[in-house]
Amino acid sequence: MEFLRPADWDEALAMRAELPGARPLMGGTDVMVELNASGSEFGRPAELPEALIDLSGLPEPRGHGPDGGWLRLGAGVPYTRIVAELAARAPALAAAARTIGSPQIRNRGTVGGNLGAASPAGDAHPPLLATDAQVELASRGEVRRVPARDFYLAPRRTELRPDELIAAVLLPPAAGPQRFAKVGTRNAMVIAVCSFAIELRPALGEVGTGIGSAGPVPLRAHEAEDFLRAELADRWEARRPLPEAVERRFGELAARAARPIDDVRGSAAYRRHAVGVLARRTLRWAWEDYRKGADPCG
Amino acid sequence: MTASSETRAPAAPAAPPVPADPAERGGVRHGVGTDAPRPDGVLKVTGEFAYSSDLWADDMLWGATLRSPHPHARIRGIDLTEAVRLPGVYAVLTHEDVPGAKYYGLERADQPVLADGKVRYQGEPVAIVAADHPETARRAMMRIAVDYEVLEPVSDARRAAFDPACPPVHGPAAPPEPGGAARPANVVRYQPVRTGAFAAGAGLDEVRAQADVIVTGEYQVGMQDQAFLGPESGLAVPAADGGVDLYVATQWLHVDQSQLAPCLGLPPEKVRLNLAGVGGAFGAREDLSMQAHACLLALRTGRPVKMVYHREESFFGHVHRHPATMRYEHGARADGTLVFATMEIVLDGGAYASTTSAVVGVASSMAVGPYEVPNVRVDAYGVYTNNPPCGAMRGFGAVQACFGYESQMDRLAEALGMHPVELRIRNAMSEGSRTATGQPVDMPLPMADMLARARALPPPAEPETGPGTDPRRLPGGVAGTTRGEGVVRGVGYGVGIKNICYSESFDDYSTARVRLELVGGEPAVQVHTAAAEVGQGLVTVQQQVARTELGVERVVVRPADTAVGSSGSSSASRQSYMTGGAVKAACEAVREAVFRLARERGLPPGADDALELRGGAVVTRLGAVVAELAELLADTAVEETRVFRHRPTRPMDPLTGQGDAHVQFAMCVHRAVVDVDTELGLVRVVELAAVQDVGRALNPLQLAGQIHGGSAQGLGLALMEEVQVRDAAVRNPSFTDYLIPTILDMPPMRVEILEHPDPHAPYGLRGAGEPPTLSSTPAIIAAIRAATGRPLAHAPVRPEDIVGLPVP
Numbered sequence A: 001m002e003f004l005r006p007a008d009w010d011e012a013l014a015m016r017a018e019l020p021g022a023r024p025l026m027g028g029t030d031v032m033v034e035l036n037a038s039g040s041e042f043g044r045p046a047e048l049p050e051a052l053i054d055l056s057g058l059p060e061p062r063g064h065g066p067d068g069g070w071l072r073l074g075a076g077v078p079y080t081r082i083v084a085e086l087a088a089r090a091p092a093l094a095a096a097a098r099t100i101g102s103p104q105i106r107n108r109g110t111v112g113g114n115l116g117a118a119s120p121a122g123d124a125h126p127p128l129l130a131t132d133a134q135v136e137l138a139s140r141g142e143v144r145r146v147p148a149r150d151f152y153l154a155p156r157r158t159e160l161r162p163d164e165l166i167a168a169v170l171l172p173p174a175a176g177p178q179r180f181a182k183v184g185t186r187n188a189m190v191i192a193v194c195s196f197a198i199e200l201r202p203a204l205g206e207v208g209t210g211i212g213s214a215g216p217v218p219l220r221a222h223e224a225e226d227f228l229r230a231e232l233a234d235r236w237e238a239r240r241p242l243p244e245a246v247e248r249r250f251g252e253l254a255a256r257a258a259r260p261i262d263d264v265r266g267s268a269a270y271r272r273h274a275v276g277v278l279a280r281r282t283l284r285w286a287w288e289d290y291r292k293g294a295d296p297c298g
Numbered sequence B: 001m002t003a004s005s006e007t008r009a010p011a012a013p014a015a016p017p018v019p020a021d022p023a024e025r026g027g028v029r030h031g032v033g034t035d036a037p038r039p040d041g042v043l044k045v046t047g048e049f050a051y052s053s054d055l056w057a058d059d060m061l062w063g064a065t066l067r068s069p070h071p072h073a074r075i076r077g078i079d080l081t082e083a084v085r086l087p088g089v090y091a092v093l094t095h096e097d098v099p100g101a102k103y104y105g106l107e108r109a110d111q112p113v114l115a116d117g118k119v120r121y122q123g124e125p126v127a128i129v130a131a132d133h134p135e136t137a138r139r140a141m142m143r144i145a146v147d148y149e150v151l152e153p154v155s156d157a158r159r160a161a162f163d164p165a166c167p168p169v170h171g172p173a174a175p176p177e178p179g180g181a182a183r184p185a186n187v188v189r190y191q192p193v194r195t196g197a198f199a200a201g202a203g204l205d206e207v208r209a210q211a212d213v214i215v216t217g218e219y220q221v222g223m224q225d226q227a228f229l230g231p232e233s234g235l236a237v238p239a240a241d242g243g244v245d246l247y248v249a250t251q252w253l254h255v256d257q258s259q260l261a262p263c264l265g266l267p268p269e270k271v272r273l274n275l276a277g278v279g280g281a282f283g284a285r286e287d288l289s290m291q292a293h294a295c296l297l298a299l300r301t302g303r304p305v306k307m308v309y310h311r312e313e314s315f316f317g318h319v320h321r322h323p324a325t326m327r328y329e330h331g332a333r334a335d336g337t338l339v340f341a342t343m344e345i346v347l348d349g350g351a352y353a354s355t356t357s358a359v360v361g362v363a364s365s366m367a368v369g370p371y372e373v374p375n376v377r378v379d380a381y382g383v384y385t386n387n388p389p390c391g392a393m394r395g396f397g398a399v400q401a402c403f404g405y406e407s408q409m410d411r412l413a414e415a416l417g418m419h420p421v422e423l424r425i426r427n428a429m430s431e432g433s434r435t436a437t438g439q440p441v442d443m444p445l446p447m448a449d450m451l452a453r454a455r456a457l458p459p460p461a462e463p464e465t466g467p468g469t470d471p472r473r474l475p476g477g478v479a480g481t482t483r484g485e486g487v488v489r490g491v492g493y494g495v496g497i498k499n500i501c502y503s504e505s506f507d508d509y510s511t512a513r514v515r516l517e518l519v520g521g522e523p524a525v526q527v528h529t530a531a532a533e534v535g536q537g538l539v540t541v542q543q544q545v546a547r548t549e550l551g552v553e554r555v556v557v558r559p560a561d562t563a564v565g566s567s568g569s570s571s572a573s574r575q576s577y578m579t580g581g582a583v584k585a586a587c588e589a590v591r592e593a594v595f596r597l598a599r600e601r602g603l604p605p606g607a608d609d610a611l612e613l614r615g616g617a618v619v620t621r622l623g624a625v626v627a628e629l630a631e632l633l634a635d636t637a638v639e640e641t642r643v644f645r646h647r648p649t650r651p652m653d654p655l656t657g658q659g660d661a662h663v664q665f666a667m668c669v670h671r672a673v674v675d676v677d678t679e680l681g682l683v684r685v686v687e688l689a690a691v692q693d694v695g696r697a698l699n700p701l702q703l704a705g706q707i708h709g710g711s712a713q714g715l716g717l718a719l720m721e722e723v724q725v726r727d728a729a730v731r732n733p734s735f736t737d738y739l740i741p742t743i744l745d746m747p748p749m750r751v752e753i754l755e756h757p758d759p760h761a762p763y764g765l766r767g768a769g770e771p772p773t774l775s776s777t778p779a780i781i782a783a784i785r786a787a788t789g790r791p792l793a794h795a796p797v798r799p800e801d802i803v804g805l806p807v808p
């Protein structure tokens, strides 16, 4: 296995084009775990990639800044910086980042890597879905932007082509309060049993949702969104507390959107139930944020 | 300091004020009873400590193990051709290459060194490889072709225990032992206990009739892993005499040696073991793992061979805690006095016996817990299945039983409308009680006082809720699942009893060699034992004992190896007792020898015969110096070796369980306070307070560490730790999915230590490592029950259990 260190982003794209079997490496918090595990599953052949392309030293993916009204977040910005620098601009993503792994993992791990691994349990996905973010994919000679909602195809399979690298994610102009919550059976450093993200967009009369770890891919709760959009249509103005029945119904519809399975981390029935609870609670908090016009991450 | 404001030049220079040194006891620093610092402490914290996985020899090869992916299969053939051909491969060995005994085991030699034509659990070693690089070894393993005929695994322990039609995991049943009953083929040990009316042959209904209230329950304890951080590892170095020197992280060097030598076809003296840095043990290093394999490869290749298990492999490389299913019934009078208890405990031993038999002994003899119950009926079974082998883990059978009886005590308290602590105190054992196995408790057992103290501790602050609350203070932690919604507080208590040291007539002893000599003109002590420091602080305790007994501060503990006699296992909370006792005995002998030397020189006139060793000198009781060690030992060293045994124990009667099977009893009480998110089934333990009687605290700081660690391990079992096994296959062999508590799951602890000395034990001490592991689990689960009203019969409690959904 070769370890390749491109001098710049273009060289990285060139390597990617020439070596479709090579694995990009960003923070390495998924890749290294896989490499260390390979061969330890007795009897089964390890799948070592033919090469690693180390992107972690390149400056291009490590920045973030405005892009029109949008926020362009480089694929290689570690979670620690997202928490420290983007909590106000991208509250749901920052809240998700805060729940990922341990301080060491947050120092290394990135949204680019989360998207590259495309685990259904990845914590960055629900906020990206809920906020209608886009994923910027680059190959030699082409850059394209794919909406997050179209990015995930199947477990660990995405729109990313073998000759492409994930360059950045683009977050739309901040539209309103966002919330993220995740269930794990330990109070820190735990893979999601399920998670949920919500964004309210008062100016547009819109809402966005994202369900994590309760389906083969990260999901949107379409029916719940439709229901809530309709319910909120004449409530934005008054900013009164939401009737509990609305919160509850929203939770039920979100739970219904989940397509969970039984696995070692939890049962399908529990996941569905918990998605409903998270949806109900995060809606309440987001609505309270909106009513107070308060700092949405308080 | 003086408060006087008088300023006056002293007439004569005053003696310098002697600072009260907390590290000093009886004239020596860092002796028994002080927080003596551990020699490995700084190295471990700074990452410089050499663990067994850090071992290195320049010309070494790497060993690797090919394991079975199937829990149960016949091996029709193994083709090594392609593996042997790979450049860089030095040896590929199978069952046929084992030169001596093909089987080994702690209690029963039933485990093949390498699979013997059959695999009986997933991950069983089938072949081993030595190669010039771990990657070469891995590739060689890929080239070994094993032809398996997959068989249906026996995966249900209850079926193995009770169904005569269940296929035997190891061939037909052994003929019954003299005095014992015939048993089904898969029962490794059946141990009943009968007292009172049950011993007299009364039926259950007769006994039930005496009770006003009866509660029954069925409970399960999941398979817990020891989750040590240092994987199985070691280095085997072939020696010029045809033998082998093995450097390995283990818990008992001599029992490794006595199992290894026959397999290697060597006399024991040619199989020399040296303790390498141990990264945690908790019972998981009692059985052999890579020891025989590394030695076989080293002897075959003539090169040093290093083996280190991967993390995932480690989950298959050591035994786990026996999962248990338990059926309990308790009857009491209306005032809470216990009338009877029956229990059936089935422990799944997995594919090989390991210590199952001893675990059944503990589970059955401790099955009722620390309660006085006049009529007891226990039936405990340890069985073979094709599940992962289970053996020793901190608490050793007593943990499982404790979850059962403590759950029952809470259920009974509820049925009686009594406070759970009051019910426990009413039935508490104390000095003078008899255990269910008829053994008198002839040492202090202040259980009632401990419970009262735990109950009287001030309650923790009320939960913080609402916007702005630090999520780490609420269930769900940093994931921010609640700001107080659904959160209910609960309080629970747990108490457990554990036998200390080896039981049931085992010849349990420890050996220590102590040498007193001058080093650079100063007296210095060397202590040499084979006792394994597994992180518990045994090296420090040995130093402390030598300092106190010999009055010399400079004490070096030599690396443990088999060049000195056995110290027994670092398990059963026994090493302070046993090796502490052995070092004490050897020091006493050294002291006597020094006094003899002094007497030979002639005592000063008027000195009585009661000499002491203090401050590097032989002194009279009143402190007059008889001789300086620097002088006495000028051209001689004093060295003594002693073997220490605890008082003998007896076997349990095979039909009634009666017998003085144990050496010492130890207890811990926990009070747990939890906040539960009742809608999501998530828990935060707010407080875990412990009260433990330790007889005598040899090192209070290390003792607190043991209580914290044991409590945390019990918290793990209460809330998250379970090796999930389906159809005999492990589903979560990684720290991604086998969760252990983090610092955010474990609350700061309030620990109250009581010291009622045990007159039979060295310094009056009581083994302390295991008891906190027993009681913290039921205390936490009781607290969750209190918060939720759910029955919660399974440890660990899963979110599904709390929200009332089935667990598939």
Ligand SMILES: Cc1cc2nc3c(=O)[nH]c(=O)nc-3n(C[C@H](O)[C@H](O)[C@H](O)COP(=O)(O)OP(=O)(O)OC[C@H]3O[C@@H](n4cnc5c(N)ncnc54)[C@H](O)[C@@H]3O)c2cc1C
Pocket: A023, A024, A025, A026, A027, A028, A029, A030, A031, A032, A033, A055, A075, A099, A100, A101, A102, A105, A108, A109, A110, A111, A112, A113, A114, A115, A116, A117, A121, A122, A123, A124, A160, A164, A165, A166, A167, A189, A190, A191, A192
């Ligand atoms: C202890 C531990 C705890 C963890 N906890 C969590 C958690 O709580 N939540 C969670 O979601 N995840 C968790 N993870 C997983 C991991 O940290 C995250 O998925 C992280 O986002 C990966 O980022 P990375 O930069 O380290 O990715 P890498 O490991 O470098 O890469 C991950 C994958 O993405 C691909 N890749 C990386 N960069 C690019 C690119 N620019 N273009 C195309 N493909 C690319 C790689 O080839 C690889 O397939 C945890 C991991 C560990 C080891």
